[in-house]
Amino acid sequence: MHTLTLLLGSLLLMSSASVSMAQTDEKPRVTVTPVKGPLYMLAGRGGNVVASVGKDGVLLIDADYSEYAQAHAAALAELTDSQVAPRFLLNTHWHFDHSGGNGFWGEQGTVIMAHENIYQRMSTRQEMKALGRVVEPSPAAALPVVTYADAIAVRFNGDTLQVQHYPSGHTDGDSIVFFTEANVVHMGDHYFAGAFPFVDLGSGGNVLGYISNVESALKQMDEQTIVVPGHGRSLMSKQDVQIDLTALKNSVSIIAELLQEGLGPEQIAERGLGPEYASYGAGFINEAAWISFVAGSL
Numbered sequence: 001m002h003t004l005t006l007l008l009g010s011l012l013l014m015s016s017a018s019v020s021m022a023q024t025d026e027k028p029r030v031t032v033t034p035v036k037g038p039l040y041m042l043a044g045r046g047g048n049v050v051a052s053v054g055k056d057g058v059l060l061i062d063a064d065y066s067e068y069a070q071a072h073a074a075a076l077a078e079l080t081d082s083q084v085a086p087r088f089l090l091n092t093h094w095h096f097d098h099s100g101g102n103g104f105w106g107e108q109g110t111v112i113m114a115h116e117n118i119y120q121r122m123s124t125r126q127e128m129k130a131l132g133r134v135v136e137p138s139p140a141a142a143l144p145v146v147t148y149a150d151a152i153a154v155r156f157n158g159d160t161l162q163v164q165h166y167p168s169g170h171t172d173g174d175s176i177v178f179f180t181e182a183n184v185v186h187m188g189d190h191y192f193a194g195a196f197p198f199v200d201l202g203s204g205g206n207v208l209g210y211i212s213n214v215e216s217a218l219k220q221m222d223e224q225t226i227v228v229p230g231h232g233r234s235l236m237s238k239q240d241v242q243i244d245l246t247a248l249k250n251s252v253s254i255i256a257e258l259l260q261e262g263l264g265p266e267q268i269a270e271r272g273l274g275p276e277y278a279s280y281g282a283g284f285i286n287e288a289a290w291i292s293f294v295a296g297s298l
């Protein structure tokens, strides 16, 4: 057990360069994509933001990196013709590429809502071993004001948002947000379109839980559902999610079999999963990191 832990530790360290988010000198820029009705996808550098813009004001799902808050504010000012801050912000999970803008909005009076585990993690010091990074407690203005344990419904701009907690997936505090009227779903980091996902084992995530969470979310979608991925710059469909989930499940079977044969995660990474997974490992999480997440989850 200790050997395995050590091995995983060193593998994660090895892969941390490719896991860590690239620093860039680029001026923060946000791309706005109309989704449906009052909904827009705002893509900066971190997780995709969804904005509901209408007669009730503005509600945001997620808040990107803190450095991108001003760029999001500029994009919203253009969409709304005003400088009024959003009334609500809901975080899909605690990671700083989804909650970095919390403080910027919280200071302007936006009410932040999130699962109670997000409050727990953001209000205490977190060590993210997989990224080799320590995250200090967030200032009070960045913390969720309204928290929930299992689910919360939000009625806004003519839609009902069903916000459902999916435990032990990407982290222990992720929610998936269904806009039930618009038939739009924001998957948060339960969907990295066309890529291996980051599964934060140190924050209570687990690859098997991740897969069963996505399966359960798929049951609430139909062929018309518009899917906003946590990462990936295009709007996706139920079929896209199914295709990527099948690839993840097949890769988990391959890795599980090789572990059973006695290979370690490093040896599996050296051997490789096969050319069909090359594109999945080309993003933020490479194949070696994905193998280590799977091995650490089984």
Ligand SMILES: [Zn+2]
Pocket: 093, 095, 098, 170, 189, 198
């Ligand atoms: Zn995340």
